[in-house]
Amino acid sequence: MSDSDRNNNNNENRNSMSASSAPDLHINIKAVPFHLNKEMLAKRSSQVSLLLERNEMDELRLILRDLEVDPETFELVARFCYGLEVKFTSDNIVSVLCIAYYLGMNEEQSSNNLLGKASEFLEQRVFPCWNETVNALRSGDKSLDKLADVGLVDLFFDSLIEKASYDPRLLGEMIKNREEESDDYRPNPRRRLFVKDWKSEDLITVPLRLYEPLMIRTIKSRSIPVEYIVLSVCKYAKKWVFDAEESQLGQRREVVEAVERLLPHPRGLISCEFLFESLKHSIWLEASSECRKGFEIRITKQLDMARPTDLKILSRGYREKAESFEDITLVKTVVTSFYSYYANEDSEDVLHFKKVAKLLEEFLFLAASETSLKLEAFVELAEITVASSQGILRYADGIYKAIDAFLESHRYLTESEKMEVCKFLECKKLSQEGCDQAAKNQRLPIRIVIQVLVASQLQIRDTVAKEIKVIEEKVDEEDEEGEIGVSSDEDEMENMSNKLLGLEIENHECVVHRWKKTKKKKSNKLSVWRQVKRKFGCLTSSSSSVDACTCDVNKKKKKIHHHYK
Template sequence: MSDRYSNNPLNRKSKSPDLKLYVKDVPFHLRKEALAHKSEKVTTLLECNKIDELRCILRDIDIDPRTFLLVAKFCYGYEMQFSSENIVSVLCMAYYLEMNDDHSSDNLLNKAVTFLEQRVLLSWDETVKALSVCSDKILNKVADLGLTEVFLDSLVEKALNDPRLLQDLTTLPLRLYESLILESSKLNVSIENLVASVCNYAKVHVFEKGSGDESVSRHKREVIEAIERLLPHERGAVSCGFLFKSLKESIFLDACSDCRKGFEDRISKQLDMATAKDLMILSSEEDGSFDIELLKTILKSFYSNYNVSDVSRCVIVARMLEEFLFEAAASKHSLRVETFKALGEIAVAASCDFLRYSDGIYRAVDVFLERHRGLIESEKMEVCRVLECKKLSSEACEHASKNEKLPLRIVVQVLFFSQKQIRDKVDREMKGVEEKTEEASEEDDDEIDNMNKKLLRLDIESDYRKKRKFENLECIAHCAEKKLKEKKVSVWREVKRKFGCMTSSTVDACDCHIKKRKKTYHRYK
């Protein structure tokens, strides 16, 4: 490799090299004057006669030998071959060596800036490509130059127009990726696109298998801690499966406590959205063991946020834990009795106030005993301690009463509670019959009362009609009598009128007679 970089036409039409530099253990034989012609920094060192510092000039920046060869050839008058892969390193080196136009016209720094603006920053792919090859030392120089914001602004602007571009950023260095996602989240990029990008980044840098050396583990630890910081806290924003995987990796990689707690909190907020297979992620791939305390911590956090309106969520979690117990019992690993019992106690505690039957726990016990046929009677009893016979349905009781895998004592208990269920059922049915009989009797009494009321109403109506009929007859007779009297009076009046006993004024017969007599009396007097 040394010959490859030292055998180059840098010294044509010139004197022999008088300076030897090493770039990542690769030697370069150069002329001081050629470098000084383009580099103000080299010129200053030569003028101060600091040759030793000149030999160590490139230690502060992480330059690839191929990139340095291109820069050196430029100092010898060759045309610079820019690309997205070398532009950032060339730019940092040109800035570090002070290769500006004030020192030499048409110098490297100005050319590099022009290429960056016209050929790199205008393209999403080229910008990502340019940043993906940068080492930490180069990124430090990029930050010193103030170029980090330039790159991020370019990417964020394009991501706002098309958020799907955020998906393919797995090649970006973590420090740039985290900054890009944070900036995008501030500018209303949808949560769905941000989460998809973060999950994809974690899949490549954390979940994929790699070597177990310290540097890889350290990188993964840094990534998983950044992933936790970038994920939103909204319920349901991140899948439960991804959260469980991330929690497991954070424990394995010995991430900081804030990272682990962040994943635990997100899981507890949406535990009712998880499945039994999600919980199985927490099991050890080597022996199938479980972190019981971790599971209790998650459940405790879930129930601490429980209120009356969340009963349905608690029911879902209780059923999910029963299914999880079944999956654990049926797993390929030979689960220990102590572990199964501990998981079973958790499932029982979750279901006691929310589930009427414990058939799911019975299914788990049955499959565990099936996979551990060699257990002695006392071990079987330990397994069955999580089984509540009084909470088995009639179907489960029937199955358990014929289950030869169960200890005899458990079968007896099942039969006892099964008979009790039958008695209770008969009592309920008999009580129901009595209630129906009483209801029927009450209905008959009501019917009799209704009939009596109807008859009484008919009698009352009959008397009323008779009374009305009698009153009508009296009324008719009275009217007839009145008419007769009126008829007699009117006839008499007519007779008196004819005999001149009545004037136009209405007076009765007695008055008329008295008046005539009075008039006669006055005439004779």
């Protein structure tokens, strides 16, 4: 029905009421005039009857001034007084009840009066259905204050909690259950709550002044899993804070503070993304310090569960700068709080610290790839990242990748600025693969490349030293068992020396070009091994025979030869 048709019908209804009896009372409801008969109203309303007895006509004309009444609802009440048909809906039932209660339209004044009929409709047609109950609560928001002394709000809350206890998915379906149906909380088939064409009314449409006390009572009832309560609260914040119009500053601030009060504290119940988003908005909206601190504490407890994109929320700008890295102060605050919290907890579980260290490396890489990240911010963030990885992460490859990404996205840096960026790179903590990549990286300053090559050389020496130790232990075992001869020992030595030569030629040809990657003949096995030992200081350049070597491995070989003579 169009607005013009509805207005025509309303005018016809008013005319029919005026025609049935002489109008002698004029009332304006939001600038809409009503011409009514006092006696017709007095038969149903004890309040109108009392004012007529006192002859207080001015009061009678303003009888509804204290109520938030719309013309359509008052017209329905007037039609009832004239004996005409009325139609109750979940949209108007609370307002009708409010007017009927205020005007005293009860059974003492007249049988089958409006208050009783509206109460019956509420009980039989509204409360049994979730959708109708939510819709009535939302639509009657402004009228419920006048009904506080009759406990109508409590009836609404109890009705909704009872239904949600029976099926918590009325508060919102968990994401993890959308693809496969859970066996829990199966609804009564006769109610058909989850047929394809059925959509439940969402509590997040209810005003905050009703939503918050409802959720507080829901939490206290302990009849609904906390995960569903969290789901509803998070959806409420998204609608009224994250996605709300920026002009509604005061309302958004009230909502974010209420959301913080409603959210539980146990670790892992709330997604990190939501907590980071809430903390950022609480700062933008200048919410109370208790609100901001509450979100910060929750983040502190589960920072190791966050993703790099979650940390980006804390560092991004506002409005038009929402995608840029503006400030990392909040990131530093959260990280500091995390270490302080777990230090006070005396936690021996290093897994939390390892995850946060990896998180910071990944976030540093993410931030470094953005041209909006300034050099000073990168330096601050790199300091935090390096400090968090000390004694926790074995390799510094993550730091190297972040430095490389920053140099790639900030090609205008001077040589001194590049050195400032690279000062956080611990070359000796790079893996062999990291060394290989860094040694060929033309974006790195030449001094850093030299340091990488030296570190790589030391790694090769350490690797060979470890292999020598393994061979020595193996030779000792085989010597005791008497199962092998000199030739097996020499084969092991040849394999190891060839591996060393291969590493030298492949990764450091510019430094150790004197080595040649060729297969030695069996007759030259001993001389190759002498070269390896000389590299590690076991022989001097003036040594001319095997007997001149004083290393332990040579002694073991001599012992083996003697055993088989």
